[in-house]
Amino acid sequence: MADGSEAEYVAYVSGRIPALRRLAYLLCGNDHQADDLVQETITKIFVRWPQVRKAENIDNYVHTILVRTFLDDRRRGWWKVLLGTSPERAAPAGAAVEDREVLRAALAQVPPRQQAVLVLRFLDDRPVAEVAEIMGCSQGTVKSQTAHGLAALRRILGDQYAGTFTYGEAR
């Protein structure tokens, strides 16, 4: 990058790290894994910077790279061991923190693309059209994956924690 675009990359990425870490954290549910994911994402952005900088919506392009990196990681057949908190140890009911652990463990069992759609729509508050652009699919697919993802989440929570999960607190 002898044309000065490396400085442009550094300036862009440095300014976006907080947003990328937030999205990565919502996807992974773990600070450290989120940092691993962002590190890999910004490395890929560097390699593809000549294309990335020409994108119509650079932020969405970059978020696409992050989400795909997350999905690739889930597909590889390597299973993550969550440091400190393992899903098996998560308590089924009680304090809000424990509920979050149960929820996070359940979300991790939802198929990866559905999981990403749920995170982008409901935790990152993105409209369907934007989620479709990031995921590289139609809006209809986003809607159907949302429904499938929520159904899977309900099923997982229902199977494992029937009658113990404090739904009432969400109201």
Added chain:
Amino acid sequence: MSDNDIRLLQRLAGEPAGPGRVDVRQAVSEGRRRLRRRKLAAGAALAVLVAAVPVSAAVWSRPAPSAPASRPDSCEPGVKLPMPVGSKKSFVVAGDRSARYLAGEIDGRAALWHDGTLEVVAEPGGPTRFTAVNSAGLAVGVGKGKAWTYAAGTFTQLASPTAALATAVSENGIVVGAREQDNKVVPAVWDSIEATARDLPTRNGESGQAVWVSDEGIVLGLIRGTYYRWGPSAGYTNEIDLDGEKNLSLDTAVTNGQMIAGSVTVNGKEAGIRAYLLSDAQRLPDDVMEPTAINSRNWIAGSDPLAGGAKLLVGDTLIAVPGGGRAVITAIATDGGTLGGYDGEAATTWRCQITG
């Protein structure tokens, strides 16, 4: 879809804690390396490349297989390493990357050789065996339920509240191994010689031990026949797949941080395998079915348990190592010029010729 479901899910909204450890400079450096490798791969149809992938980076991204620039055509007969007068049995367990330091054992006491000379033998009550050494001459070992280090004339017990052992050391002095905990063996790391053991978590709390560590603190471990990798944060476990058989259990294995070489049982038969981390395994020739050492260029030493005799696999070329049916190679210099091991009688070193 119910609003309750969505509100429930939204309880997971949050922010990562702290400043994080994302490093833009590291991304630029790693990105440049990937671009260089891509250019090389594109123009290297006839070029012969040296495997120059840094081990630490290779853990994060799968290196492309590459052929070594030169190959040892043959190895000279081995030379037994010196022992104190009256000693009976000795062998080499490991060497540093140059194989100038060779670490092992003489009659149940840890021993270290440097450039073919015996540097030290542990006193009774000290370590019984050295298991690894780095190029600064920092050796680590085991003995009497303790994890030990040795450097420049000084033996040190590593701090652990329970029985422990040390199996590997990085170039900058990070030590890994394992320690006992609640009737289990847990992988452990000592960030320095002065540090107390830090446990590494495993999936479902399975027992295992750490067997390799990089200067960046990336650790590989062997747990129930499967390799684990712990990064600076998360841990991962890797499947060994061969010929359509999934999740094979390693019976024995060695690693250099980027490649695993080991033996597995497939359909009731033993097979040697080599696999880059994150990649499918490849079957090894029967001559090195039981790998015993691997260097940073992915040269593998091993033997055939039925035929016996040590061989060195350089790329796809096999080189016989003189020493009879009981010879075992446990250390290979990066340039292949020096090997360390056991000739069937005692700790031995071999010189191998490298031709272009």
